[in-house]
Amino acid sequence: MKKFDLIIVGAGPAGLTAAIYSARANISTLVIDQSTSGGQVATTHSVANYPGFVEPITGYELALNMKKQAERFGTKFELAAEITDYCFKDEIKWIELDEEERFSSNYVLIATGASPRLLNLPGEVKNKGNGISYCATCDGEFYKDKDIFVIGGGNSAIEESLLLLKFVKTLTIIHQFDKLQAEKITADKVLNNPKVKVLWSHEARGFINKGESIVVEIENLKTNEKISMERDGVFIFVGMVPNSKFLLSRPVEIKQNKYGYLVTNERMETNVKGVYAAGDVREKLFRQIVTAISDGAVAALEIVKKTS
């Protein structure tokens, strides 16, 4: 079992910032991520509000720079690696990756961020990329002059709908409430577009692939009437969820709030000694790149203080 002074789970801005601080303080640091480095920032087209950059920087470049900076100070990385087992309750904690290798440390920082929520409905995952999409920028043009559904009524659903309206023939929003949660100015732009219809107080219940099209089973939440409607595609934008599910694979050790966000104090300590949390996975008011890197720095400085 390889031992590090600090293991960071999650290679987004919070995790990478913590790695920069800890590795620079000569704390041997391992960063693990089940995907790649950068987190949500790496997939952000342009970042215009990150201090120090007069012109917007691409999220990919910003994330890549953070990783390079962490590497320059000696941080080790295990990317595209799945946590298959772990124990955080003892003083020396360990994590197993891909059922192959174990790494141990006295300190673990969880910085796994948040991800777009799936509806977890029948047929959803199976049809991803074949009629079901989560990104208007990526897949909008496949639906030129087509009829589509958008599921969701928050800011991301409505902003993505605005983009989709440049391509599609009609756009029908399926929304569980009787008004949109998105900012009014954007919501009005969408609602006033003649291509748009809304199924208020409706929820999708399942998806069936018909080759070139998708049949969506929909329930009217007021009457409980169920209908099936066919469209060329479905775009789903229903918010974010914390990437904390892997912590539920055993008796709960780390305190979470009712939405699954990890609860910490101001020092980023969780209720489990030696386990910290930072970034979007943590319960907090604002989720921005700068708040994530602040969390990461605070956690790392606390751990550096305790190890020295």
Place this chain on the structure above:
Amino acid sequence: MHLNTNLKHIKSKEEHKELIAKNEKAVVCCGRMGPMCVPVYGIMEALREKHPDIAFTDMLFDIRDAEVIRDLPECRQFRGLPFTIYYRNGKVLKATSSIQSAKDMKAIIQEVFA
């Protein structure tokens, strides 16, 4: 637009032909720098270190020569970027549409290249 990744970029039909002719095992991820594509490139970069026998490459979806991917029968119904194609001895063994997790990609590699 260009692909700002550390993978080898396939820029023409000829390069694509050479790739699958010279490498028994090859993967081409055809996409853009969007939120569904970037994680797949990153996972491929990480997997490249663990599988030196597999040629992991990318190709910009919008160049004309990317029709060698776009027009594959396996991609006919794809409506989500990126298109990721797994080749063995020049033949398509698997093709996926949209974002994939590292777990999914490892399972495919195990399935098609074992």
